[in-house]
Every structure is written in structure tokens, then in C-alpha cells.
Amino acid sequence: MLYSEASDLIAVIFLNYVLPTFNAILIAGITITTAKIRISEGLSLIWCYFFPAQIILNWIQFYRQPSFIPLTTEPIPALITKTNDLIQRDISITMPDQTVIKYKECYKCDLYVPERSHHCPYCKKCVYILDHHCFFLGYCVGRTNMKYFITFCMWAAIGTAYGLYHIFDVMTFYRSISGKEAMFYFFPFTFAMWYVERAADFEVFYIFLLDFGLGALIICIFLTSMGLYSTLNNSTPYEDRKNIKADGSDKSLLDNFEAVFGRHGYFHFVFPMFPTKATRIPVGYRR
Template sequence: MGLAMVNQKLAVLGEFLVKWGGTMLVTFVLISTYYSCVHVIAENMYDNPTHIYWLTLVAKLIILEIAVNLACFVYYARYNSVTYWHRKSCVADLRVYAEDNEAQPEVEYACAQPTVERHLSWEPANESGSKFCFTCNKEAPQRSHHCPLCKMCVLRKDHHCFITGACVGLGNQRYFMVFLFWCAIGLTIAMPHLFFYMNTEVAYWYPFGFVYYIGPIAVVRWILGYVPFSQACFSTLFSFAGASLITAGGFFGMQVYYTSQGYTMYEWHNLTVRATFLGDGENMGERLRLVFGKHWALNFLIPLPWNLPVLTPAISDSLFRVRSKVL
């Protein structure tokens, strides 16, 4: 009995670390980078207080953007559910909506920019059936994929992000992309400050001093008593910040590329999906509005959760192929 309880507690702890461990690590790196650049490095790097003031202001703005979009990403991960989008945007539901609102045929339905009349007049190009998810015990659209960590079928799944602790899907992809954008901007500003401090205060007097920029080497030297704890901390932070910049910038670039092609990362690298389904949207505008909603560029300044993804008839047919035979 005692062993069973221990295993249960370890399982709960493991699940917690898998879900939130990456998020806690990123949060720690961002807060440490902000504090180091603004409260430690800036005083040594700048003589003019005005420069420190503007650096602090910009840093606070970037941290706010990152925190808000990360919170929105985690919260709206629940809206990746196939069930939610069936209820909200499915073509079959549009028919019911139109029958109940015959006096207002031009009213837009929820997140769809085209009118209900356009959706009902759309003729699907392909009548492929659905697939059955044995875990959820229900039929699901072909372009949904079950996530064992999120415990649901995710519509238009991109990937499960261990750093943010949730799947990237139709309901929250915009926040993921904006989160990556501001992380890349913030780390791009922070890296020269960290490099200045490392080059002047930590490793400049050592032969081949650049070796001590690497966090693990500095930690080992601290354990052996060769360097102070502060050097090990800054070397580790410099390594984490550099790796995070490469990761955030790389992932943001990939997200932009896949979005411009009308696919997610999972679908782009799945040749079966690419052979069966055309990329969403007929042009770049439709593809951006599918991810960000109307006024897509404003999402990079302030989240617009009330502007839901815009689904054209062709995109609806592709996403909800499971309903096409019912109609």
C-alpha cells in the first residue's frame, strides 16, 4: 500500500514537471535576464541615467507582452478541442444557425467572416470521411490529432510545446507566435548586455576566456572551487539566454513559414496530410486571418481574443471533413 502511494505521488509529480517544468524554466530565465540586464549590467554599461530609464521601460514592456501572451496561450489551449470547434464553427451548425435566423441572412456567424449564405452554398471538393479516436471514443475530423498529454483531440495541431505546457492548435496558435516574437526581441536586446558583462567582468582575463562563457564548464569550475558562484550563475544565464534566443527565433521563423503555406508544422511534415489536403486559404490574407483573426497585425501589440479565427467555406470544409457526409 505504501509503495502504491509513493508510485502515485511520483506519477503526479512527473506529470506536473512534464506539463509545467519547461514553463518554470523559461520564466526563471526571463526574470533572471531582466533583473541582470536592468539592475546589474546597465549600471556598469551606461553612464547616462536616461539610457537606463529607457532600457528599463522597454524591458518591462517586453516582459509584459511575453507574460500576457503566455497566459493567453495556456488559457486558450482548451479551445483547441475538436468538440469546441464543432459547436462553434462547424458547417452543420451553420445550417441550424441560418434556419433560426432567416430574417438576417447576412449576419456573420461567430468567427466566420463570410456570411452564412456563403457557407451554405459551398460545395465540398472532396467527400472523405472521418476517423475514429479510440481514446476519446468519438469520431474526429481527419485533421485533428489526439494529444495524450492534453488528453483531447486537437484541431489543426501544430505540436505539443513542452516549454509552454500545452498543444499549439487552432485555438491558441496566435499567442504562441506572438510569445515567440517578443521572446526573440527581448533576448536580442539582452544578449549584447550579457556579452558586455561576461567580456568585462567574468572571462576576459583568462586564456581562451570564451570557454568560460559556457554554463556547464563554469558550473564544474565552481564546484571545484576555481571560480566564484556569481561567475557560474552569469555563465549559465548567458548560455541559457543564447540557446533561448536561437530556439525562439528559429521556431518563430518556422511558424511564419508554415502559416504562409497554409499548414501547421505537424501537417507540413506529414506527407499524407499534404497529399490529401490543400493548404488552408487561397492567399496570405486568409491564412493570417485563420490564425490571428481580423486585424491580425494588432495581435503583436495587444491580444485580441474576441477576434476569433476567420473560417472561409473552403477552410471549413477542410477542417470539418467529418460533417460533410452528414449534410
């Protein structure tokens, strides 16, 4: 095996399996530890069930509704007009009912795909209104699973904040946050101290959860905000960078919200299994 092939394989294993597994371990660790603390303090466990349930159900829905372009075996039912220019080839497809739909060519999939699709090099498929490939959930975020991605990040942020509060509360009982002992809240230091038997096993675990949990909390707040921003503006990070305005970008915020979340889509924030008409993805045609 060539060096580049081996390093590619390691990268693929790391990105596709290690990151989602790390994500799941962090969520499970924070949840179980929080539940343990709540039981020992005689407090209700309701939120310890509610937050992970939301996170898991949204993750399941996220996988169940990928945003890949469905492929039809039917021949293209329309007239293809190609406008050549050196930078981009615009393709308009005039359907039998005279509506004109903009398509483009994906040379990797060998398909005509709807405009605003992008080819994901990790999933090796074209994704409709690709937002980004999410390594932590292990899949692409596009038009149909965007709503689950946003609610996942939102509940992950709330659940993590809730768990961190409890874990931190217990840790302050053992180590003061002020003075020299504050160093124990820094994972590499605690790990080194544990190695020389100056910190307990549970401390290493708690500080691991606190530090990585804090990172996850910041990332989740950022991703929830970015996801809502893209949704309400009917844009994607790529389109924002390139200053591309999608058709209908003058629509109201509510229209844009409903285009992603469906009608009465705010129910999705609490009921991930809420049935709404799934966003229809235009089909791809063979070239």
C-alpha cells in the same frame, strides 16, 4: 508501483512542470539581470518592461484559448457516410443545409472530430489543426492559440537577444572573451571553477543565463520561423511530413495568415489582447 508507472510519472512531472518552470526562471533571470545592469548604467528601463509584458500576456492568451475540439451533447445533425478502405476510413457528414464536412473518428476521445484534428497524448484531448505539443509552455499549439505561440516566440527571441547583449557586455568586463579566459563562457567550466572557489557566484549565474539564453534564442528564432511558415502555407509539420494538402491550400498567403491571426491580425504582434473574432473550431460529436 511498477517500474514503468514510476518512470511514466517522472516523465509527466518533468514534461508538464519542470520544463515550463525552467522557461519561466530563464525569462525572469534574464529580465531581472538586464534591468539591474540598465539601472546601474543609468539607462532607460522601458524595454525591460516591454519585452516581459509581451511574453507574459501572450503566454496568458495562449492558455486562455486552447485549440481543443469543443464537445456538443447534441446528436449529430446529419447523415454520416463512411467509406471503408483498409488504411483510412473517410467520414463525410452532410449537414441539413447540404454542406458536406469531413470528419474522422477518434477512438481515444470516442468522438467524431473534424478532419485535421489530432489527438494529443499529453493533453489527452483532440486538438484542431494540431501544430505540436509545446512542453515549454505546457500546452498544445493548435489553430486558435497558434498566433499567441508565434508572437510569444518572437518576443522571447527579441527580449533574449536584448538581455544577452547586456549580460555579455558586463561579463567581458570581468573575463576576456579571447585567450584562456574564454573557457569561462562555457557553463560547465565556470561551474567547476566556482566549485573550487575560482569563480564568483554572480559569474555562475551570468554564464548560466548566457548559455541557456543563447540556446533559447536559437530555438525561439527557429520556432517563430516554423510557425510563420506553417501559418502562411496553411499546413502543419505533420501534414508537411506526410505530404498531405489541406483543402484550400491554394489560398493566398494573406488569406492563410488571416485564418490564423484574424482580420487585421498583424496588431497581435504588438497587442496580444487585441480582440479579433476567435477562430471557430468545429464541434465534435459523440460516436
